[in-house]
Amino acid sequence: MSExxxxxxxxxxKFVSEKRLMAAKCNECGTVLLPPKPMCTNCLSTNLKWIExxxxxxxxxxxxxxxxxxxxxxxxxYTVGIVEFKNGLRLPGMIHGVDPEEIKIGMNLKVxxxxxxxxxxxxxxxxxxxPI
Amino acid sequence: xVNKPLxxxxxxxxxxxxxxxxxxxxxxxxxxxxxxxxxxPNLNPIKDIEALFVGHMGESYEHQxxxxxxxxxxxGLLPKPAVRLESACAxxxxxxxxxxxxxxxxMHKVVMVGGVEKMTHRTTAEVTEFLAMASDMPFEQWNGIxxxxxxxxxxxxxxxEYGTTEEQMARVAVKNHHNGTLNxxxxxxxxxxxxxxMSSKVIAWPLKLYDCSLITDGASCLILAHPDLAxxxxxxxxxxxxxxxxxDAIGLYERxxxxxxxxxxxxxxxxxxxxxxxxxxxxxxxxxxxxxxxEIIAYEDLGFCGSGKGGTLIEEGTTELxxxxxxxxxxxxxxxxxxxxxxxxxxxxxxxxxxxxxADERQVDGAEIGLSHxxxxxxxxxxxxxxxxx
Numbered sequence: 001m002s003e004x005x006x007x008x009x010x011x012x013x014k015f016v017s018e019k020r021l022m023a024a025k026c027n028e029c030g031t032v033l034l035p036p037k038p039m040c041t042n043c044l045s046t047n048l049k050w051i052e053x054x055x056x057x058x059x060x061x062x063x064x065x066x067x068x069x070x071x072x073x074x075x076x077x078y079t080v081g082i083v084e085f086k087n088g089l090r091l092p093g094m095i096h097g098v099d100p101e102e103i104k105i106g107m108n109l110k111v112x113x114x115x116x117x118x119x120x121x122x123x124x125x126x127x128x129x130x131p132i
Numbered sequence: 133x134v135n136k137p138l139x140x141x142x143x144x145x146x147x148x149x150x151x152x153x154x155x156x157x158x159x160x161x162x163x164x165x166x167x168x169x170x171x172x173p174n175l176n177p178i179k180d181i182e183a184l185f186v187g188h189m190g191e192s193y194e195h196q197x198x199x200x201x202x203x204x205x206x207x208g209l210l211p212k213p214a215v216r217l218e219s220a221c222a223x224x225x226x227x228x229x230x231x232x233x234x235x236x237x238x239m240h241k242v243v244m245v246g247g248v249e250k251m252t253h254r255t256t257a258e259v260t261e262f263l264a265m266a267s268d269m270p271f272e273q274w275n276g277i278x279x280x281x282x283x284x285x286x287x288x289x290x291x292x293e294y295g296t297t298e299e300q301m302a303r304v305a306v307k308n309h310h311n312g313t314l315n316x317x318x319x320x321x322x323x324x325x326x327x328x329x330m331s332s333k334v335i336a337w338p339l340k341l342y343d344c345s346l347i348t349d350g351a352s353c354l355i356l357a358h359p360d361l362a363x364x365x366x367x368x369x370x371x372x373x374x375x376x377x378x379x380d381a382i383g384l385y386e387r388x389x390x391x392x393x394x395x396x397x398x399x400x401x402x403x404x405x406x407x408x409x410x411x412x413x414x415x416x417x418x419x420x421x422x423x424x425x426x427e428i429i430a431y432e433d434l435g436f437c438g439s440g441k442g443g444t445l446i447e448e449g450t451t452e453l454x455x456x457x458x459x460x461x462x463x464x465x466x467x468x469x470x471x472x473x474x475x476x477x478x479x480x481x482x483x484x485x486x487x488x489x490x491a492d493e494r495q496v497d498g499a500e501i502g503l504s505h506x507x508x509x510x511x512x513x514x515x516x517x518x519x520x521x522x
Binding site for chain 1: 261
C-alpha cells in the first residue's frame with residue numbers, strides 16, 4: 001500500500017490488513033488523528049501524513065459482553081476494552097489471551113492482528129489486544 | 133432569579149408504556165396526541181397547532197422511515213409541516229428543543245413536539261443490533277461492543293476511579309422500580325430488591341439485567357405555545373425556562389474522560405444559566421437512566437453532587453420520593469421503560485404532571501422547578517431542560 005492513501009477509516013483498515021496500526025498526523029499543528037480524518041479537527045488543515053503507532057498501551061476500562069449481536073453470539077462471552085497508547089491516543093477492541101478474572105485496569109496490552117478477513121460488509125480485517 | 137419563559141407547555145400526552153402487541157408507531161403516537169388534545173379543550177388542534185417535530189430513532193424496527201408526516205396524519209394534523217429528528221435516545225429531547233427554536237424564531241406560535249418507538253416485536257438480538265447503530269460503527273460496533281457494553285466500560289472506570297459499587301448501582305434500580313409501581317403507565321409494575329438485582333443475569337459485566345432499561349413500546353408528546361398565548365389554552369401552563377444541548381465524539385474512546393458525559397455537563401450548564409437557577413433550586417428531576425450507572429453519572433454531571441459522589445447520593449436516599457431531590461419519580465427508563473425516541477418528551481411529560489400537581493401517588497409535594505436530562509447514545513448528544521410552574 002502506498003504511503004499516502006486517503007485519510008479515511010477504510011485506509012486505516014487497509015493498513016490493518018498489512019498488520020500496521022496507522023494514524024494521521026497534521027503537518028501544521030502536530031495533532032495526531034485516530035481515527036484518521038480527512039481534515040485536522042484541531043486546526044482544519046488538510047496537510048496530513050500517515051504515522052505508524054507502536055500499538056502498546058495501558059487498559060483504561062473493560063467489560064465482558066454476554067448478550068451480543070447475532071454476528072458475535074458464537075464467541076460470547078467475550079472481553080472488550082479501551083486501550084490508551086503512549087501518546088494518549090485510544091482505541092477500543094477485543095482482548096484475547098487473558099481470562100476475564102485476570103484482567104486489571106492499567107495492565108499493559110499490545111495490538112495484534114487477525115489473519116482472517118470478515119466475510120460481510122465492510123470486509124475489514126480486525127485488530128485486537130493481547131497481553132505483552 | 134428565575135428567568136422568563138422560553139415557551140410554555142399547555143398540554144401533554146403519553147401512551148401506555150409496555151409491550152403493546154399489534155400497536156405500531158403511528159397508533160402509539162395517536163394515543164399520546166389524543167390525551168394531549170383531551171387535556172386541553174380550549175385548543176383546536178388542527179387550527180392552532182402549526183407544526184410537528186417528532187423524535188424517532190430507528191426505521192429498522194418497522195421498516196418505516198419518513199415518520200414525520202406519518203405521525204402528523206395519525207394525529208390529525210395534516211397538512212401541517214412535520215419533521216422527524218434522530219439523535220438516538222435523545223431524539224425527542226432534541227425535538228423539544230427544536231420546537232422551542234421554532235417558537236422563538238417567530239415562525240410558529242403553537243407546535244407539537246413528541247417522540248415514539250416500537251421495539252418489543254423484535255428479538256433481543258435484533259434490538260441489540262439496532263441500538264448499537266447509535267454507537268461508532270468502525271471501531272465500536274465492528275469490535276462487538278454493544279450499548280450495554282459501552283455503559284459497562286463507563287461503570288468499570290467509575291468503580292475503579294471512585295470506588296462506586298455494584299450494590300450502589302442496584303440501589304438505583306430498586307428506587308426506580310419502586311417509583312414505577314406508582315405510575316400506572318409504567319412498563320414494569322413490580323418492586324425488586326438489591327439482592328434480586330445483584331443476582332440477575334450478566335448482560336455486560338458489571339451490568340446485569342436489572343441495571344438495564346427496558347425494551348418498550350410507547351409515545352409521548354407536548355403542546356408548546358408562545359408564553360404570551362399560554363393562558364388562552366390553559367390556566368396551568370408549565371414554562372420551559374432553560375434549554376441546553378451539546379455534542380461530543382460518537383466514540384466513547386475518543387472522549388476526554390470515561391466517568392463523565394461532557395456533553396451532559398455542558399448542556400446542564402447552559403440550561404441552568406438560561407433558567408437562572410442552580411441545582412439546589414430543583415424540586416424534581418427526570419434523568420436518563422438507560423443504565424443504572426448512567427443515573428449515578430447524571431447526578432454528578434448535573435451538579436446534584438460532586439464528581440465520584442453519585443454512589444453515595446443514592447445510598448443516602450436523597451433522590452428517593454420523599455428525599456430532598458426526588459429523581460425519576462416516573463420510574464425512569466429503568467421501570468417506566470425506554471421506547472428510545474419517546475423518552476425525551478416522556479421525561480418532560482412527567483415534569484409537566486409534577487409541576488401541575490397531577491402526579492397522583494408519586495406527586496412531589498409543592499414541586500415548582502423541575503429538570504429533564506436526555507442523553508443520546510453513549511453521550512454524543514445531551515439535552516437538558518429546566519421547567520417552572522406558572
